[in-house]
Amino acid sequence: MAALPSPLESARFIAERSRDVSVEEEGVRSLAEALFDKVSAEEFGVAGWKCLHELNPRAASEEAVSWVFLVDTLNFSFWSERDDRKCLVKYKGKSYSGYWSLCAAVNRALDDGIPITSALYYATMTLEQVRHVFRSDTEVPMPLIEERHRVLNESGTVLLEKFGGSFLTCVKMSEKSAQKLLRLVVENFPSYRDEAVFENKKVSFYKRAQILVADTWSVLEGKGDGCFGDISSLTIFADYRIPQVLVHLKAMKYSEELMKKLHEGVIFQSGDKQEVEIRGCSIWCCALICKHLLELYEKKGQDMSEKINAVLLDYYLWDYARDHREDMKDIPFHRVRCIYY
């Protein structure tokens, strides 16, 4: 399979030609300055993945890696048409929405003795079993449940046939290279092939493949099989929350025409020109923020290349978006129904 341009090369290509989305140099600079003190905090580092999120596994075991693979295989499209009618999953007395509703449903199933993180189980799960495991505690079901069923069967079958049913085996084959693991995932698991065509050129985003590598790095705490020497080569993960927060923080800007469509709640198709511009510019914008942050520290004689990378910036911005929903309500997120993000 001929390799496509990397997500970073794709992002640069898109940002240089984008018409409805622009990266705001001044906004990038001031956001980097605003983040300057935050990045040296403990929770900004890889430890934040566990200490900030109660549903994430505590262990760094094979089972924890299997949890990550299952969750990131289903890590797409949680947004609801109406904010007052959405899928919620109750777990240990707390109600979770969006991405966290997925994690809550997985942990609920495990507590109920359902081996949901085992490829042997989800490779042959029926649609009814998937509906049961990922059932909502409201009348609104989790979106794209049929696609989730298909993707589970497909990924479980590949994991059994090629990696002995264990994603840790795939991780070990990457020999501590994030890029090699990314390639192994994209080449072997079709649902992770998050690609598009922009101005007649193939481009890649690999949002779920990259977040899978990042979450594997996080769950293994950057140690042992998860000690990826090239983790900084990953980009942010082009979902529907990061663009929203970048526009809110004025590092990125939408044209009036695009903003109008977003306010009208237009549903975009995966691969639409404006959708590709939103995703490509988000990746490029965050690459520039990381670059500025490193330069700001360099000026102070500090090499922060171990502490600042697109993965940690992404996690911070995504959590920020979660915690500032109310402040961001004037910036609509772009709506796509797809299995890629």
Ligand SMILES: Nc1nc2c(c(CN[C@H]3C=C[C@H](O)[C@@H]3O)cn2[C@@H]2O[C@H](COP(=O)(O)O)[C@@H](O)[C@H]2O)c(=O)[nH]1
């Ligand atoms: N760029 C980026 N996108 C991310 C994540 C995560 C979950 N990662 C967390 C887990 C541990 C880490 O510490 C992260 O905090 C989910 N998503 C995407 O968001 C969307 C769901 O949003 P909402 O409807 O509001 O729940 C959907 O496209 C989903 O694929 C991330 O980290 N980065």
